Amino acid sequence: MIGIFGGTFDPVHYGHLRSALEVKDIFGLREVRLVPSAQPPHRQQPVATALMRLDMLQLAIEHQPGLCIDACELERAGPSYMVDTLKLLQLEFNAEPLVLFIGSDAFNQLTTWYQWQQLFDTAHVVVMTRPGYKIEQLDTFFTARLTNDRTELAQNSAGKLYFQQVSQLDISATSIRNMIAEQQNPGFLLPDKVIAYIRQHQLYLRH
Ligand code: ATP
Numbered sequence: 185m186i187g188i189f190g191g192t193f194d195p196v197h198y199g200h201l202r203s204a205l206e207v208k209d210i211f212g213l214r215e216v217r218l219v220p221s222a223q224p225p226h227r228q229q230p231v232a233t234a235l236m237r238l239d240m241l242q243l244a245i246e247h248q249p250g251l252c253i254d255a256c257e258l259e260r261a262g263p264s265y266m267v268d269t270l271k272l273l274q275l276e277f278n279a280e281p282l283v284l285f286i287g288s289d290a291f292n293q294l295t296t297w298y299q300w301q302q303l304f305d306t307a308h309v310v311v312m313t314r315p316g317y318k319i320e321q322l323d324t325f326f327t328a329r330l331t332n333d334r335t336e337l338a339q340n341s342a343g344k345l346y347f348q349q350v351s352q353l354d355i356s357a358t359s360i361r362n363m364i365a366e367q368q369n370p371g372f373l374l375p376d377k378v379i380a381y382i383r384q385h386q387l388y389l390r391h
Contacts (some may be wrong), residue, residue: 185338186275187216188307191264192357194230196244197374199355201251203312207264207285208250209369211310211337215366216285217254217273218245221264231361232387234258243377245254267299268379270306279283281341288317308337308344315354319347340364364388 189204194383196218204216214379220237225231230237238255247250256272257264266284273282286294291311294300303309309317309329322330327344331337337344363370365388370379382388 187213187283188283190219193220195240195355199353203350219254221354223263224256240378244375265298267302274306284309287314297383304343310346312350315352361388365391
């Protein structure tokens with residue numbers, strides 16, 4: 185199975201990285217693909233450019249086997265729709281099951297995503313629990329797909345919903361950007377190399 189972890193990564197931090205590593209091991213994934221979003225359709229535009237977010241991701245995951253970056257959304261014109269990304273990956277990986285990982289905050293917004301129901305035609309969805317975000321009541325679309333048995337993911341090509349507890353790291357890119365704008369030290373919230381890159385390029389200095 186292949187894991188897909190989308191995000192704006194503005195900047196990438198240990199909340200992303202630790203969760204990606206944990207789910208890789210828990211689900212026995214061949215790899216986890218971090219997919220930076222070019223133009224996120226549901227949220228404010230990123231502060232750092234797409235290339236800078238890609239550079240920061242590269243610095244963050246070097247020497248980390250099993251984590252890799254997929255820049256397909258940056259290469260595509262127009263808004264980044266996960267449903268299109270999953271269709272591309274489905275072609276690339278043939279019949280291998282795909283697992284889309286999203287945090288609980290993103291899951292609570294899932295029904296606003298473009299063609300969100302079709303995500304389940306191409307992948308399983310695993311929701312990673314995140315501090316401060318409770319899962320809202322599941323409707324029948326989700327309860328019909330919900331499983332408590334992780335092994336069902338490998339046995340089915342797509343369509344399952346599973347909730348996975350990950351280490352509770354109360355870190356967000358927003359809080360890191362705010363700290364930097366307020367001249368606070370974001371050390372130990374994200375890799376030192378990424379902090380050095382942010383300093384070098386004078387990123388996030390203003391709100
Ligand atoms: P921002 O604060 O700018 O909204 P973010 O920290 O939420 O950014 P994103 O790049 O938007 O980061 O998140 C990408 C994915 O990673 C989302 O599915 C999100 O839920 C998840 N995620 C982000 N931070 C954490 C965390 N600390 N623990 C678990 N999942 C996380």
